[in-house]
Amino acid sequence: MLKNLYIKNFTLIDQLNIDFREGFSVISGETGAGKSIILGAIALLLGSRADSKQIKTGEKKCVIEAHFDLSRYDFEAFFTDNAIDFEPADTILRRELSDNGKSRAFINDSPVSLQAMRTLGEQLVDIHSQHQNLLLQQENFQLNVLDIIADNSPQLKEYTQAFELYKQTEKELEALKSQLVREREDEEYTRFRFEEISRAQLKKGMQDELEQEEQALSHSEEIKTALFDAEGRLNNDDNGIVSQMKVAVNSLRSIEKVYPKVSDVAERLESANIELKDIAAELSAFMEEIDFDPARLEDINRQLDTIYSLEQKFHVASVDELLDVQEQLRQKLNNIESGDDTLNELQTKLDQQLVQTKELAARLTEQRTKAARFVENEMKQRLAPLGIPNVRFAVTLAPKNMSADGSDSVQFMFSANKNAPMQPVGQVASGGEIARVMLSLKAMISGKTKLPTIIFDEIDTGVSGKIAQKMALIMQEMGNNERQVISITHLPQIAALGTSHYKVEKEDTPDGTRSRMRELSDNERIAEIAQMLSGADITEAALQNARDLLAANNSL
Template sequence: MLKHLYIKNFTLIDQLDIAFHSGFSVITGETGAGKSIILGAIGLLLGNRADSKQIKQGEKKCTIEAHFDLSHYGFESFFEDNDIDFEPEDTIIRRELTASGKSRAFINDTPVSLQMMRILGEQLIDIHSQHQNLLLQKDDFQLNVVDIIAQDSTALSAYHSSYQHYKESLQRLSDLKEQIAKAQENEEFMRFQFNELESAGLVEGRQQELEQESDTLSHSEDIKTAYYEADHLLNDDDNGIIYKLGESLDSLSNIENVYPKAKDVVQRLSSVHIELKDIASEVGSEVENIEFDPSRLDSIN
């Protein structure tokens, strides 16, 4: 039963408190007195679409709140199923609108969706007016009336328990199907990886070799530049190390007969000259041999 209706800042209403008592209540008034505004406010508690234009001009927030006594209406299961505190003697439904267009719904101070507010509200309030569907036509309301008239709480409780078990079983079945689907996806991915590894023909130690080759190919330009610079410094015709060392060797060779100490230096320089020429030859060969093969790098990676 609706006990109390509170409206604040809704269209033309500043603030309105209406207390209802058991029995038949009538709100009367001339055309334009505001009866339809009250019905519009109640409609918001039924989950009707809200509009920021419904807020009283100059105000930032609109509040509509209704108090119900549900002591004898068998709504316990609704509150239990939706994890909402059940206050049978004073159940509060509230809708708040802000000037920014936001809308919030509450049942016993618990935030709820408009759909949930609509489900409960339509079982508590039925507005009979032209071009509106009657609550009597709705299956949920008819079943609720049957339950109230039957007054068989044992059968109703057993049904609720069985239905809850059925929903839990459906959820478990859905979870299992989802797990199976994920397992199949994982199997396909792992099988793909296995086939890739098998076709790669990998052997122990091969990965390190491939990583080294990949690193070399990735830096082939740097390597070739370094060898080119070394080749230039060693083999330049006029300023290369080999040329300069040869000049030094010739100069000392010219005096070794008159200055015996130079013989030892000449021999050592000669050995170094031979070794450097050999190194310079290898460096020159590497300059020609180092190539960058993008396809090979892609294959390795």
């Protein structure tokens, strides 16, 4: 339940800090006093869109904060999932709005996204404003009422998951059909392109090897001359470097005994000589390999021309990429050949999913049908005492194409008169009748939904007298059933039934117009109800009527 509301610098409110009570409370005040401002502030806490124009003129920031007691409700999972400290006895929601348009949201002093704030807010407070009566014209609202009464969340979730899988498979099947049509139309061209690459007998790294061999064959005489010259300089019998180094080694070895310091140099020189001999041998082997072969060069150039042509044709830069294209074409051909089998498998899967989804939809229909009969009986019992004695209320379920919420089309049918045919409630009910229907629906489903706080914004529109009192009794009953119910009202019959009474006032000051809210004492409450009864001039008779009304209601 909402324990405390703090508002600072929000539109006409300088600062407001007020506590709220359990059970059924009422808020009164003249039109334009600022009741809608307070509702707007609460809506911001619940995640509605912010506007920097909502900041009080001349201020840079507004703050709205609320304290909730959630100790009687199961909210721990939300806080665990969002890594927020859970303080059930004092859960704090805060929203800050700056004049630069930036908005920040906090839950228990932890910064959170607006979506997280909205998710929690929807589970904490339901603000029923007059425009919500339009929901009666929406089929999804009526279906949601049935689902709440049926308490079928697990079954609805199971159905929705099955339906989503079915639609996903259906989409895959249609995509595969379209793909196969395109691929079969292009099959001859695809096969031609595949065989064109296949004839080249490509292998990874082939292009680099051919290009290197082509370079060697094209420059064979130049290469052989350079190798011969280098090998000759190393291995010439008389003046070659290898022979000369051998002589140098022998010279050093001859003085090792008398000059030991040269031993290390001699060993190094001897090692270098061995390395040079190996190099000379390797150069000689290279010369044996180099042999100009015009036929081989022609064959290499033919293969390279084929590779270059294929690369240009397929817009790639290497043999490896050509091999990737070849594999893609092979896969397309395989898909064409096995396409019918794949289609049949996917169609079988889709048929099985359709059967399962229909079974789950039928189970939902059965549960909703039972809930519909309950709603019909409950609504008749609730609406008759509210001044509609001849009410007829029916819930019709008709089949529809399966969608994410099932295969049921729902319509609430209504008639306030014996001889008038029933029609959709949103089309035939008057404003006062719609208010009573919505209150009855909210009262009926409030026990099913674990919503801590419900705020009714002038739910009493279009009613008065005893009917208003009976509506107040319904709200009082809801407030006594572990719900905090707050009603914004202009009717004394409703105001008198609240366990707590708050008043919203507007005052003009030298600094501008200000709106404030306060809880009324017993005497102030009598005066407020007297004013609601008689208008601006409060007479003694009006005061006595207010006392009598409060006393009578307290005895109920």
